[in-house]
Amino acid sequence: MTTTTRNVPHRGITALLTLVVPLLVLAAALVLVLSWRDELPAEVATHWSNDGVDQVGSAAGMLVTFSTIVVLFSLAMWALGTFAGQAAMTRRFVAGIAVWLAIFLGGILVVTFDAQRGLTDARDATGIGGGVVVTLAVAFAAGIAAASVVPRDPHRPAHSALPATTTTLPLDVDTRATWVRTTRQGHAWLIIAAIAVAAVGLGIATDWWIGLILGVGLTPLLMLLSATVVIDARGLMARTAFPWPRITVPLDEIEDVDVVRVDPMGEFGGWGIRTALDGSIGMVLRKGEAIEVRATGGRRIVVTVDDAATGAALLATLAGRER
Incomplete structure (x- = not known):
């Protein structure tokens, strides 16, 4: 299999979206919350249930915990995008999720402390469900926007022929061919149903917005149901x-x-459209055979699909015509 040197483009915008923007969001949330410190009770609410506040603690401890999560996660996303972001999909993923997490956690801090301003006892605080839902919506919108502004991969044509050992099909040069396969994940519905039940149960046992957050997490799982190549x-x-x-x-x-x-699980940490730690990207709905493509810039693409041998051979045949 041919290998090429990794070429990670657009590192500047990766740093901007995974480090600068999230840290600015965190800093803004911290400055705002700290400006309210004289209005807050001695111990602040740190957890809500259906009956209201059921746990209090140190404001400083909560701020440090949330800040540590954002900083460490942003650094991890920056490192993944900078050193393994040879594919645009990887850079979009790390940018979107870094911005999403910073806005979501920063927003939770603001909503939580704002609900306690002017109170002597944090247990008198009203619910924060509405604020959490708004924060979640804003975080998703910002995360999608961040991923959308990441530049696509530059056009990098290959300059050498495919290896002689690559399997191809005996097609005439002027023959046109198309290969389409749809793959379905038989167990995806069970996973989605289990999480849906858990979301409803958690919403009943704690508070409705907690169940809603878990329920929203079902959306990406719908990508596991089927795939088309x-x-x-x-x-x-x-x-x-x-x-x-x-x-x-x-x-x-x-x-x-x-x-x-x-x-x-072993290579990509799960199912769906995924990015591995080495920068490989894949559409992996199940364990088994897959088409593996090595592309310019050190990119590796893996797609699980039935009859991968035929698809791979046709792809190699068509790619060979481009040389």
Whole structure:
């Protein structure tokens, strides 16, 4: 299998979106909350249930905990995007999730402390469900916006022929071919149903907005239900039940194609459209055979699909015509 040196582009905007923006958001939240310190009770509410505040603690401890989470997570996303972000999908993922977490946790701090201003006893604080929902919506919108402004991969045509050992199909040069496969994940509904039940139960046992947050987390799991892979004159395109995000690889950027076996949890930490720690990206809905593409810039793309051998051979054949 051909390998190339990793080429991670757009490191500046990665640093801006994974470090600068999240830390500015955190700083703004901390400054605002600290400006209220004379209005807050000696011990602040740190947990709510259906009956109201059920746990109090130190304001400083809460601020330090939330700040540590944001700082460490932002550093982790910056490192992943900077050193393993050879694919745009990886850089979009780290930018979106870093901004999302900073706004969500910063917003939770603001909403939580604002509800306690002017109180002597934090247990008299009213519910914060409405503020949490607004914070969640703003965080999602900001995270999507951050991912959207990340530049796409630059066009990097391959300059060498595919290796002689790469399997191809005996197609005439002027023959047009398209290969389409749809893969379904049989156990995804069980996972979604289990989390839905847990969300409802948690909402009843604690507070409605806690169940709502868990329920919102179901949305990405819908991507596990099915996936479509298309190989044609444009190259490789793979997407799940949603039209976005999708994986695309132009033919003229392909350096080699192979068939491999993939362990989603072991290699990618889970199922769906994923990024691995080494910068590999994949659409992995199940364990088993997959098309592996090596593209310019050190990119590695893995797609689990039935009859991967035929798809890989056709992709290699079409890519070879581009040389």
